Amino acid sequence: MLTCRHLIGHLRRQASTAVARVLAPGYVEVQEDKGQTPLKYPQVWLRDNCQCPECFHAATRARKSHWERGPVNIKVAKVDYNQEHQKLEVIWQDQHKSSFDLAWLRERDFGEVARRRYLDEVYKPPAQLWGKTQFEAVRKEFNYQDVIQEDAKLQAWLEALAVQGFAILKGAPDDINVAKNLAERIGYIKRTTYGDVFEVKSKPNAGNYAYLMTPLPLHTDMPYYEYKAGINILHTLVQSASSGGANTLTDGFNVASEMQRLHPADFEILRSVPVNWFDIGHDGDALRPFHSIWRSPVICLDVEGRFARINQNTTKRDSRFTVPLEQAVAWYRAYDKFLELAHSEAVEFKTQAGDVFVFNNLRMLHGRTAYEDAPGNKRHLVGAYVDWDIIYSKLRTLKYPNAKD
Numbered sequence: 001m002l003t004c005r006h007l008i009g010h011l012r013r014q015a016s017t018a019v020a021r022v023l024a025p026g027y028v029e030v031q032e033d034k035g036q037t038p039l040k041y042p043q044v045w046l047r048d049n050c051q052c053p054e055c056f057h058a059a060t061r062a063r064k065s066h067w068e069r070g071p072v073n074i075k076v077a078k079v080d081y082n083q084e085h086q087k088l089e090v091i092w093q094d095q096h097k098s099s100f101d102l103a104w105l106r107e108r109d110f111g112e113v114a115r116r117r118y119l120d121e122v123y124k125p126p127a128q129l130w131g132k133t134q135f136e137a138v139r140k141e142f143n144y145q146d147v148i149q150e151d152a153k154l155q156a157w158l159e160a161l162a163v164q165g166f167a168i169l170k171g172a173p174d175d176i177n178v179a180k181n182l183a184e185r186i187g188y189i190k191r192t193t194y195g196d197v198f199e200v201k202s203k204p205n206a207g208n209y210a211y212l213m214t215p216l217p218l219h220t221d222m223p224y225y226e227y228k229a230g231i232n233i234l235h236t237l238v239q240s241a242s243s244g245g246a247n248t249l250t251d252g253f254n255v256a257s258e259m260q261r262l263h264p265a266d267f268e269i270l271r272s273v274p275v276n277w278f279d280i281g282h283d284g285d286a287l288r289p290f291h292s293i294w295r296s297p298v299i300c301l302d303v304e305g306r307f308a309r310i311n312q313n314t315t316k317r318d319s320r321f322t323v324p325l326e327q328a329v330a331w332y333r334a335y336d337k338f339l340e341l342a343h344s345e346a347v348e349f350k351t352q353a354g355d356v357f358v359f360n361n362l363r364m365l366h367g368r369t370a371y372e373d374a375p376g377n378k379r380h381l382v383g384a385y386v387d388w389d390i391i392y393s394k395l396r397t398l399k400y401p402n403a404k405d
């Protein structure tokens with residue numbers, strides 16, 4: 001186990017000119033044994049995160065200090081390491097006292113390795129991008145009942161959704177509640193303008209292209225939502241006996257990554273030019289009419305420049321393209337390359353009754369081949385959505401059941 005040998009505040013450090021460079025004013029360093037890289041913390045951060053009852057309400061894990069101004073001007077007067085209790089003790093210039101457990105500090109290490117570990121293990125498991133040739137290797141199957149009954153299986157399934165971006169559950173019962181039950185097994189279903197669950201089948205007076213028996217081009221659902229569905233759960237109740245009705249799938253993040261590598265200028269266009277995605281209509285007669293619009297590029301990145309969301313749905317792309325003329329022309333060229341790559345990397349498979357095809361709707365492009373629908377030959381899927389906030393939260397409660405702060 002690591003122990004603290006000594007602890008150096010900047011006041012003490014200033015006495016030694018040689019080390020002042022290493023420990024700039026405003027930081028506190030904890031030097032551990034075994035030649036470990038010292039743990040280093042900003043004083044302002046330590047004060048901001050003082051764990052004493054005056055500053056922190058432990059029962060709600062809530063900071064209750066610094067509500068109006070940040071603690072920028074309060075400096076450390078003295079620091080000490082309490083060997084017996086393994087605590088960093090700080091006395092501030094305003095006489096306030098703080099004490100921090102070494103383990104608590106280590107978990108909040110500002111070092112690069114520790115930050116990466118936290119982001120990959122606790123925040124979000126990194127996505128494993130895949131192309132057509134890797135499909136068999138990344139394809140994971142789970143048993144429906146196992147996922148419903150065993151937490152370890154639920155965790156493995158959610159991890160597959162986070163990492164590979166999709167998974168197939170086998171052996172679901174012939175029950176219209178399967179998609180809903182899975183959503184509720186994770187947490188909460190996402191209600192949308194299409195209801196809490198939706199039925200994908202060939203419908204008279206279809207209000208959505210998905211409700212026809214025509215092919216459905218590679219797409220993500222609901223690009224017209226600012227908060228679009230995180231995952232799509234598609235339960236096959238009845239599969240068409242005709243030759244079509246198979247699903248297509250491609251990893252949109254992988255396509256984006258290939259675009260970035262092969263066509264960087266086009267990548268930049270797809271990352272920056274907003275597209276108008278829209279959905280106007282009503283689903284069935286019982287549900288209220290909707291008029292959804294969300295303007296967003298095809299490729300969306302997060303603050304770290306990582307792929308965050310792909311928007312693509314040819315049937316839901318508005319003819320209103322509210323960008324300057326020239327941008328529109330350049331965008332079409334870039335988009336064409338994106339679609340070409342997406343198609344060249346797409347796989348196809350046909351589910352059977354009892355299969356539940358689940359995928360990350362922020363990442364995967366999916367579609368369907370045409371099928372024949374006739375009285376004696378039906379196809380019937382039931383779908384449901386869940387948001388990633390709910391999924392990651394569930395995953396963390398499974399991985400860290402004893403997490404306190």
Ligand code: OGA
Pocket residue numbers: 200210211216221234245246247366367368381
């Ligand atoms: C959809 C969809 C796939 C299918 O309804 O959005 O992608 O297999 N359906 O019918």
Ligand code: NM2
Pocket residue numbers: 194198200208210220221222223279313316383
């Ligand atoms: N459904 C299946 O984005 C879309 O409109 C795709 C969504 C109708 C809920 C279909």
Ligand code: ZN
Pocket residue numbers: 050051052053054055056096097098
């Ligand atoms: Zn305090």
Ligand code: ZN
Pocket residue numbers: 210219220221366
């Ligand atoms: Zn879809």
